[in-house]
Amino acid sequence: MFDDLADLYQEVILDHSQRPRHGRKLECFDATARGDNPMCGDRVQVFVKHAPDGTIAEAGFEARGCAISVASADMMAEVLRGRTDAEARQLAEKFRALAKTGAMPESEEANGPVETAVGTALETLQPLAGVHAYPSRVKCATLAWHALIAALEGGKEASSE
Amino acid sequence: MNVMSLAKDAVGKSIAEARADFPILAEKVHGKPLIYLDSAASAQKPRAVIAAMVETMERQYANVHRGLHWMSERTTEAYEEARTAAARLLNAREREEIVFVRNSTEAINLVAHSYGRGVLRPGQAVLISEMEHHSNIVPWQLLRDAHGIELRVARVTDAGELDFESFERLLADGKVALVAITHMSNVLGTVTPAERIARIAHAAGAKALFDGSQAIVHRAVDVQALDADFYVFTGHKLYGPTGIGVLWARRALLERMPPFLGGGEMISEVTFERSHWAAVPHKFEAGTPAIVEAIGLGAAIRYVEEIGYPAIAAHEAALTEHALARLGGLEGVRVIGEAQERGGVVSFTLDRAHAHDVATLLDRSGIAVRAGHHCAEPLMRRFGVDSTARASFALYTTMDEIDALADALAKVREFFR
Numbered sequence: 001m002f003d004d005l006a007d008l009y010q011e012v013i014l015d016h017s018q019r020p021r022h023g024r025k026l027e028c029f030d031a032t033a034r035g036d037n038p039m040c041g042d043r044v045q046v047f048v049k050h051a052p053d054g055t056i057a058e059a060g061f062e063a064r065g066c067a068i069s070v071a072s073a074d075m076m077a078e079v080l081r082g083r084t085d086a087e088a089r090q091l092a093e094k095f096r097a098l099a100k101t102g103a104m105p106e107s108e109e110a111n112g113p114v115e116t117a118v119g120t121a122l123e124t125l126q127p128l129a130g131v132h133a134y135p136s137r138v139k140c141a142t143l144a145w146h147a148l149i150a151a152l153e154g155g156k157e158a159s160s161e
Numbered sequence: 162m163n164v165m166s167l168a169k170d171a172v173g174k175s176i177a178e179a180r181a182d183f184p185i186l187a188e189k190v191h192g193k194p195l196i197y198l199d200s201a202a203s204a205q206k207p208r209a210v211i212a213a214m215v216e217t218m219e220r221q222y223a224n225v226h227r228g229l230h231w232m233s234e235r236t237t238e239a240y241e242e243a244r245t246a247a248a249r250l251l252n253a254r255e256r257e258e259i260v261f262v263r264n265s266t267e268a269i270n271l272v273a274h275s276y277g278r279g280v281l282r283p284g285q286a287v288l289i290s291e292m293e294h295h296s297n298i299v300p301w302q303l304l305r306d307a308h309g310i311e312l313r314v315a316r317v318t319d320a321g322e323l324d325f326e327s328f329e330r331l332l333a334d335g336k337v338a339l340v341a342i343t344h345m346s347n348v349l350g351t352v353t354p355a356e357r358i359a360r361i362a363h364a365a366g367a368k369a370l371f372d373g374s375q376a377i378v379h380r381a382v383d384v385q386a387l388d389a390d391f392y393v394f395t396g397h398k399l400y401g402p403t404g405i406g407v408l409w410a411r412r413a414l415l416e417r418m419p420p421f422l423g424g425g426e427m428i429s430e431v432t433f434e435r436s437h438w439a440a441v442p443h444k445f446e447a448g449t450p451a452i453v454e455a456i457g458l459g460a461a462i463r464y465v466e467e468i469g470y471p472a473i474a475a476h477e478a479a480l481t482e483h484a485l486a487r488l489g490g491l492e493g494v495r496v497i498g499e500a501q502e503r504g505g506v507v508s509f510t511l512d513r514a515h516a517h518d519v520a521t522l523l524d525r526s527g528i529a530v531r532a533g534h535h536c537a538e539p540l541m542r543r544f545g546v547d548s549t550a551r552a553s554f555a556l557y558t559t560m561d562e563i564d565a566l567a568d569a570l571a572k573v574r575e576f577f578r
Contacts, residue, residue, distance in 0.1 A: 005525055065547075
């Protein structure tokens with residue numbers, strides 16, 4: 001009955017939304033911010049903990065929202081581990097493009113080490129690309145990323161509006 | 162054919178035949194017949210309304226209340242005829258008690274601004290309830306912050322009805338000057354006992370305002386029988402166009418209230434030293450009004466009158482009973498709100514899926530429902546939910562559509578297994 005929804009609700013997405021691996025507040029964290037989607041009431045609080053070398057050691061989140069927003073937050077937390085803030089920002093930008101257009105963004109430079117790590121992470125997030133066909137749901141997928149950027153910039157709140 | 166005669170097309174139509182009056186209901190969505198269960202957000206429009214608006218623009222249009230020419234006079238007549246229709250709908254004492262506004266939100270803002278700042282005194286209180294739409298919360302918060310008015314909130318019971326114990330307790334100290342309560346909750350479907358609310362408010366020295374945005378769609382409203390002081394509704398939920406709504410208030414109140422907006426239409430004389438206001442209701446209708454929309458609303462009111470509230474209410478009561486039985490029988494479905502008196506709105510949650518996911522899946526089955534907080538976040542918190550899905554019914558809704566919703570919901574739950 002819902003065959004044409006298989007692109008949006010892929011198995012991996014349903015799995016992350018029903019059994020999130022990172023859906024908790026970190027015991028200690030050095031950056032956090034809340035993301036709100038005022039139109040639908042989705043809310044996610046993102047927590048980030050950095051390692052001494054400046055890379056992201058762990059990310060976690062608390063969310064109330066739909067399957068897409070929870071799965072996206074969980075998948076984000078998964079791919080952030082070991083990334084630098086610069087890589088995380090790049091990833092956020094590319095993921096937003098992916099969610100909006102459904103197409104993998106072209107890599108601008110020849111395979112530098114940064115590009116490779118971001119590229120691999122983006123592959124992991126690819127199942128969320130199906131959201132592009134549902135314009136009212138794109139914000140569900142990008143909400144956690146908005147909150148992440150706000151957290152890395154030292155802010156407290158972000159809106160997907 | 163003129164605008165007046167157009168609306169008569171629906172005369173004598175039974176409720177079953179009425180569905181054919183709504184052209185959009187023949188549309189398909191994602192290749193499936195549209196099942197529109199979001200009428201509480203905005204209702205679809207019958208041909209009588211569409212035709213009245215088109216006819217106005219094609220054959221009989223000019224600005225109102227100023228032209229000395231034929232077109233303006235005829236358009237003014239049609240516009241004022243809509244005011245008469247609204248007065249008849251609410252059983253207002255006088256047609257001059259009807260003020261045209263954009264929607265319920267603007268009507269409440271008008272009262273909060275004009276009556277709130279012009280008549281209420283700092284230290285007095287406004288009493289609302291937990292089940293208000295944001296449009297009956299935020300204007301009072303603005304008034305509170307700007308004018309030193311206290312804002313009080315009466316509780317809602319677990320069944321989703323107004324808690325009269327809480328309500329009367331908050332009135333006890335005599336500080337409440339205005340009670341502003343919904344006549345029907347857009348989330349719970351609860352129809353509030355407006356007559357009783359007004360009686361208690363008056364005994365405590367307060368005026369009573371009712372937000373009739375939902376109620377007016379489902380039942381006859383008699384502002385005199387309710388003994389209301391203010392009553393507001395919006396046109397687009399009553400099968401009319403967007404951009405037009407009604408504020409009704411007792412003439413004595415409107416006379417006391419200062420203008421809300423200044424400009425053309427609302428004055429009797431202007432000099433650079435001062436201006437004199439036009440008589441009620443024009444004092445509150447600054448600028449060129451929504452002429453075509455008001456005429457469309459007039460047609461919508463006549464359409465509803467012709468089908469008749471008894472038929473509409475009986476049809477929607479049957480739909481709601483069927484929906485509650487079908488949804489209540491589904492595993493994992495929780496219906497929010499169990500008021501005794503209720504209209505055609507059913508909010509629910511599904512255990513395995515968020516309301517947005519439910520709405521997206523239903524949409525692919527051609528079924529349009531609302532999902533989210535329904536502009537009533539405090540009420541969502543009261544019932545411990547982030548959001549609900551909401552199915553709402555209109556005079557054109559069928560039993561088959563409700564069965565389709567229930568069948569689809571069972572499959573949605575399977576999908577999220």
